[in-house]
Amino acid sequence: MELWSRADPQLREVVWFSLRCRALALLLQVLTRFLGSSSPILYWFSAHLLQEHEPLLWSTGTDNPKSGKPLLGKSPRSCGKGTSDNPVVRLLLNWRLITPLSKSILGFFLGYWLLGLILHCNFFPWT
Template sequence: MWPLDPCRKEVLRFAFSCRILTLVLQVLTRFLGSSTPVVYWFPAHLLQDREPLLRSLEIAAQKPLARDSPPGQKDPSNPIMELLYNWKTCSPVTRSILGYFLTYWLLGLLLHCNFLPWT
């Protein structure tokens, strides 16, 4: 076997380091995302404290349903969809939280479908 020149050794070392870093990050994000609910509790706490639209939705959800609704039917409104529909009226904290989760979801969808490393 031929000896590797220093340039090839550096390239191989760099490629190996990048791959290890990618694997560690994927494992960490999977571990934290699946076993630590605090990652999701904190944004939910911020949304409940700082978004007035959610408070108005909670008050509306406490009202009884119409008489002509089928028995056993629950309230059809989804609070997250209501926040997305009213994006311009949301607070900056709500926009940043929703933007983060939507970006994470969209990037994960695009990169995973193209066999790129994403968790």
């Protein structure tokens, strides 16, 4: 206990500051993990908003309801498979045609994913 017996107030403040920063980072990681992984309400609400307000998810045919052109996600790829079965890929491929609400929802999730990927790979506190 020689470290605490010194009369250096700066050392104590540095140690307390580092402990508080670590506790805050741990708290943020646990909160984002609980809210993002174990609570599906965020995903349910986002899916509900996309389903209610996005016309590209309503159409079942191959034509765009706005312009009559085929959707980009419906066209076959070079490997012979289309991406029409995945609505998120269809929305991302038709980015210019989707509503601003859909752009903000998809932008939030893509930004969260990209920020988490960058921060986690650089050993910053992110889940």
